Amino acid sequence: MKKSIKNIFVEGAITPEKIAKSIAAHQSKTGIGAHDIFLGQVRADEIDGKMVQAIEFSAQKEMANQICHDIKSEIFDKYPIYCMHIYHSIGWVKAGEICIFAFVSAAHRTTVFNALQEVVNKIKAKVPIFGKEIFEDKSHQWKENK
Amino acid sequence: MKKSIKNIFVEGAITPEKIAKSIAAHQSKTGIGAHDIFLGQVRADEIDGKMVQAIEFSAQKEMANQICHDIKSEIFDKYPIYCMHIYHSIGWVKAGEICIFAFVSAAHRTTVFNALQEVVNKIKAKVPIFGKEIFEDKSHQWKENK
Amino acid sequence: MDVTLTYYGKLVEVVGKSQELIDVQAITLRELVLWLENEYPDLKKLSLKIAQNNAIGELEDKITSKNIDIFPPFSGG
């Protein structure tokens, strides 16, 4: 596990090509038998008759990176995983586009299933990121995780 | 959900590009908020001092496709999911390459986490696919799921 | 009735062939397993699964299909 604090933020949507590159980068790690990938996609929710067109994400980036670094440490201590990556969008992400990419790799599937769920739940609960849901008429409301 | 029985088999390894294309194909479905993807990768296990170089997969393909179709029906009945895809390699897959790709999409993360685990466990238990682990010296042994 | 048995995975090596035609009267899958274990004693060590019409059968099931699949443990995924 790397000790340096990585930048989780990607400007705008996370592309399928970025995900493919990340998967391909693991083919040299031949102890890996299972990958689990979570992707969050912006939903075109209808709220009071108006459709969400995009989410604009802002964050306390330095703290967000620190907390994700701490989450990684906890997960590496708890589960026998090989790799773990977290990316989150900052700025505008349109409905249908991907705004979070969390990726865990290990020898066996039960490890990755358990570890990835814990990672995603911790990100939602602990990382200072804020989503502003923009409607088609340019009005907005602030998203809240449930 | 489609009624026709799909072919889950891909000749050789499943490429990161195929996974990226599959992810991109879901961007028009703006009710989706969460994707969960499981990838199985061939491990270079060491067994009695010999390294696994590849797995050669064979199957009763017609039955495998039928069972995967039935698994899909069960999962769609049980969970509020939008989409589900299963792909499995047939033939040779080298260590480090991907041999199974299972993909579930829904509005919320708990749905995809629960559904995907059930899908993968069912595939391992119920689908007639057989893996022959090929060692570097061309000897082999037959894989068994635990 | 002529029935084609198809062997999969390691069974092809244990039995030494991938298919064979046998003539059976109205028998159950249990009787087929007994016949197989008698013919190929090495099969006793394996937990076989028997399928007809693309579905795993119970030992009590009668053979109704002309094509029977004989499987070793699955190892996909």
Place this chain on the structure above:
Amino acid sequence: MDVTLTYYGKLVEVVGKSQELIDVQAITLRELVLWLENEYPDLKKLSLKIAQNNAIGELEDKITSKNIDIFPPFSGG
């Protein structure tokens, strides 16, 4: 001590600014929250989180940093 408060997300709209400088004596985060709720009554409806040195603080914590982050509920992921 001069302390810079930085507001995030919807708080920027509620408070009407993204940063402000205040002069505080050795106070706890609880006292800061009371000051904020007095200054901006609309904040009472929100469950605020207060961070210093990139970590969420407890209400009992003393303010030790010159930079304090005031957060509304998180909504990443």
